[in-house]
Amino acid sequence: MRFGAAGVLATVVAVTAALLAPGGAGAAPRPRGTEPVYDFAGAIRETVWVDTGRDGDGDGRTDRVAADIVRPKETEAKGVKIPVIMDASPYYSCCGRGNESERKTYDANGRPVGFPLYYDNYFVPRGYAVVLVDLAGTNRAQGCADVGGVSDVQSAKAVVDWLNGRAAGYRAKTGGSAVPANWSTGNVGMIGKSYDGTIANGVAATGVGGLRTIVPIAAISSWYDYYRSDGATFGFDPVGLARTVEQRNSGQDCSAQNRKLTQGPPANGDYGPFWADRDYVAKAKNVRASVLLSHGVNDLNVKTIHFGQWWDALAKNGVERKIWLSQTGHVDPFDYRRADWVDLLHRWFDHYLMGLDNGVERGPMASVERRPDQWADQSAWPAAAASPTVLRGRPGTEPGLGSLTTGASSGTAAFTDDPSRGENDWAADPGTASGSRLLYSTGELANDLQVSGTGSITVTATPSTSSARLSAMLVDYGPATIRNFAGRGEGITTGTERTCWGANAPGDSACYKVTTADTANVDYTIISRGWADLANYRSLTKEEPLVPGRAYTMTFRLASTDHVVPRGHTLALIIGGTDGGVVSPPARTPELTVDLAKTTVTVPLAGTPPEFRGSGVPAGRGPLAHVDAVPQARLDRP
Incomplete structure (x- = not known):
C-alpha cells in the first residue's frame, strides 16, 4: 500500500524504536514488529471535541463529539508523527466494553484516565495513539444517536477527518480554542466489537481518506438484517437501542430523533429508505481500507449473514481481507484465542498503519475453529473447494x-x-x-x-x-x-486469574480475567x-x-x-x-x-x-x- 511523507516518517520512527529496544542492536532491517519503547505511565491523556458538522439534537449548533486520546509524550516533539487506533462506540457510559464491561473514567477535571480494553496499554508503548470516540448523543458527546444512520457514522468519520486535517477539533465542548492533530500521520485503523465494529464498517463504506484498515468483530453490515430477515421481523426496533445508549447523557433532548427512529422503519418487514441509509453492504464499493474480520458462527445476536454478505461485497471490490470464524456466539477473539489474536492484531496494525513489511497480508486468508480450541487455516473463505x-x-x-x-x-x-x-x-x-x-x-x-x-x-x-x-x-x-454458545458466556467461561497485555498506569489496567472454552x-x-x-x-x-x-x-x-x-x-x-x-x-x-x-x-x-x-x-x-x-x-x- 502507499504512504504519504508523514506515513513514511512514522514507519522510520517505529523501525528505529524496534532496533533501539533491548536486544535490538544489530537486528534485521525488517523487524517482526514495533516494540514497547514509549513510556505509558507518562503518556498524554486528553479530550478533543470534534465538530461533526451536523445538528442532531436540533439546538441550532453543530454537534461536537468527545475523542478521548492517549498518546506517547514523545509526540510533543516537533516532527514526530504516529498512526491511530480508534474505537468509536455508544457504550462507554451506558453498558461498558469487553468481557468485563469496562467504562471510561475521568479525573476531577474531566481528564480521561481509564480507557476500556487493552488497546491503549498494548499499542501506545509501541508508538501508536489510541482514540476512543463517544458517538453522537452518548456519554459526553453532543447530538443524538440514530442507530447506524448518518449521524452515527458521521460522528466517527469526523474524527478520522480531524486526524487528517480536514475537520475542526476544540479544547472544550462549547467554545474553546482550535486543536490540530499535528502529531498524527493521518493513518487510522478502526476496531471494535458489535456496535463499535458496525460503525467501523459504516465509516469504511464512506471511502474516507486516511482510514487504512478496519477490524470489525461480530459487527453488523446492514441494520435491516439486524431487525428484519427477508420480510420477517424479529420483534424489536431501533428506538429501544437509542434510548439505552443515550440514558446517561443528561441535558440532551433527543425526543425528535427518537420519533424518527420510531416512525422511520416500516412496522412490517419491508426494506425502505430508513434501512437503505443503514445498509453498508450497498456502499461496499467505496471501501478502500483493508479488513480483518472476526465473527462467531453461532452468533444469534449479530447473525452470521452480516459477515457473509459484507465479505462477499468486499471480495467484489478486491479489498485486502482476512477472517477468523469461531464456534462462539457474540464473543471477542481476545476472549477465546487471546495470545494469537493479539499477535495477529499487532502485525496487522504494524503493516497497515506503520507500513512494516511483516508478511501478515500473505498468510492464510481464513482461520476456522473446528472444535473447541482446535483451529484450521484455509487459503480462502468460502473454502476454495466449496x-x-x-x-x-x-x-x-x-x-x-x-x-x-x-x-x-x-x-x-x-x-x-x-x-x-x-x-x-x-x-x-x-x-x-x-x-x-x-x-x-x-x-x-x-x-x-x-x-x-x-x-x-x-x-x-x-x-x-x-x-x-x-x-x-x-x-x-x-x-x-x-x-x-447459548450459555451465559456464549461459549466461554470467565475465570478469576488475570493475564496482562501491555503496560499499566494508575486507573488503567492492562490485566484481564482468563477465559476458557465452555463446552457442551x-x-x-x-x-x-x-x-x-x-x-x-x-x-x-x-x-x-x-x-x-x-x-x-x-x-x-x-x-x-x-x-x-x-x-x-x-x-x-x-x-x-x-x-x-x-x-x-x-x-x-x-x-x-x-x-x-x-x-x-x-x-x-x-x-x-x-x-x-x-x-x-x-x-x-x-x-x-x-x-x-x-x-x-x-x-x-x-
Whole structure:
C-alpha cells in the first residue's frame, strides 16, 4: 500500500524504536514488529471535541463529539508523527466494553484516565495513539444517536477527518480554542466489537481518506438484517437501542430523533429508505481500507449473514481481507484465542498503519475453529473447494420426512404453522413425522462434507391464509462436543486469574480475567438458519397479501457459516413456519403445502453429497441433546 511523507516518517520512527529496544542492536532491517519503547505511565491523556458538522439534537449548533486520546509524550516533539487506533462506540457510559464491561473514567477535571480494553496499554508503548470516540448523543458527546444512520457514522468519520486535517477539533465542548492533530500521520485503523465494529464498517463504506484498515468483530453490515430477515421481523426496533445508549447523557433532548427512529422503519418487514441509509453492504464499493474480520458462527445476536454478505461485497471490490470464524456466539477473539489474536492484531496494525513489511497480508486468508480450541487455516473463505450445490427434498414413506438429494423430486408435503414451536422442537426426534415441519436428510455420510459460505433456499408453497412465515435450517445430526454458545458466556467461561497485555498506569489496567472454552455435548448442531415472510415473495420493498390456495415461490438466504459435517453424520434440511421466539407470527397461522419439485436448497459444499437411495431419515433416538437458542431478550443490543 502507499504512504504519504508523514506515513513514511512514522514507519522510520517505529523501525528505529524496534532496533533501539533491548536486544535490538544489530537486528534485521525488517523487524517482526514495533516494540514497547514509549513510556505509558507518562503518556498524554486528553479530550478533543470534534465538530461533526451536523445538528442532531436540533439546538441550532453543530454537534461536537468527545475523542478521548492517549498518546506517547514523545509526540510533543516537533516532527514526530504516529498512526491511530480508534474505537468509536455508544457504550462507554451506558453498558461498558469487553468481557468485563469496562467504562471510561475521568479525573476531577474531566481528564480521561481509564480507557476500556487493552488497546491503549498494548499499542501506545509501541508508538501508536489510541482514540476512543463517544458517538453522537452518548456519554459526553453532543447530538443524538440514530442507530447506524448518518449521524452515527458521521460522528466517527469526523474524527478520522480531524486526524487528517480536514475537520475542526476544540479544547472544550462549547467554545474553546482550535486543536490540530499535528502529531498524527493521518493513518487510522478502526476496531471494535458489535456496535463499535458496525460503525467501523459504516465509516469504511464512506471511502474516507486516511482510514487504512478496519477490524470489525461480530459487527453488523446492514441494520435491516439486524431487525428484519427477508420480510420477517424479529420483534424489536431501533428506538429501544437509542434510548439505552443515550440514558446517561443528561441535558440532551433527543425526543425528535427518537420519533424518527420510531416512525422511520416500516412496522412490517419491508426494506425502505430508513434501512437503505443503514445498509453498508450497498456502499461496499467505496471501501478502500483493508479488513480483518472476526465473527462467531453461532452468533444469534449479530447473525452470521452480516459477515457473509459484507465479505462477499468486499471480495467484489478486491479489498485486502482476512477472517477468523469461531464456534462462539457474540464473543471477542481476545476472549477465546487471546495470545494469537493479539499477535495477529499487532502485525496487522504494524503493516497497515506503520507500513512494516511483516508478511501478515500473505498468510492464510481464513482461520476456522473446528472444535473447541482446535483451529484450521484455509487459503480462502468460502473454502476454495466449496461450490453452490442444489439439493432437493424427496418424499419418503412417512409424511413430511424423506431424503435430501442432488436428484429430482416430486409430490407435495404439508405442515401447519405453530408459533409456540421453534428450531429445537423441529430438530428433535428427526425420525418421527411432525405436523409443524418438514425434514429431509442425506442419510449417513461416507465422507466429510464441508458447508462453507452463504446458502439460500427457494420454497414454492401454497398457504391457507393471507399471510405466512417461512423458516429453514441446515442441521448436522451426530454426536459432537461444541462450544456452549447459548450459555451465559456464549461459549466461554470467565475465570478469576488475570493475564496482562501491555503496560499499566494508575486507573488503567492492562490485566484481564482468563477465559476458557465452555463446552457442551450434543447430538445435533444447527449450522445455518433463515427466515422470511412469504408476502415479500416478489419484493422486499413491498409485501403483498397472499391469496389462500395460490402457490407462491420465494427465495431467501441461509446464514453464512463454515462447518464440517463429519463422516457418519447426516446433513438435514428442515422447513417450518414461524420460528417461535425468534420471528413475529402472522395474524392467522396457515397450513402450508410445499411443492417438492419446485423447492430447492443451494448449499456451498466442499465434498460430494450422496445420491441417497433410501429414506434418508436419521434414526429416531428419543430426545436429543442440543444447545437451546439464546433467549430473545438477550438479542436486542449488538
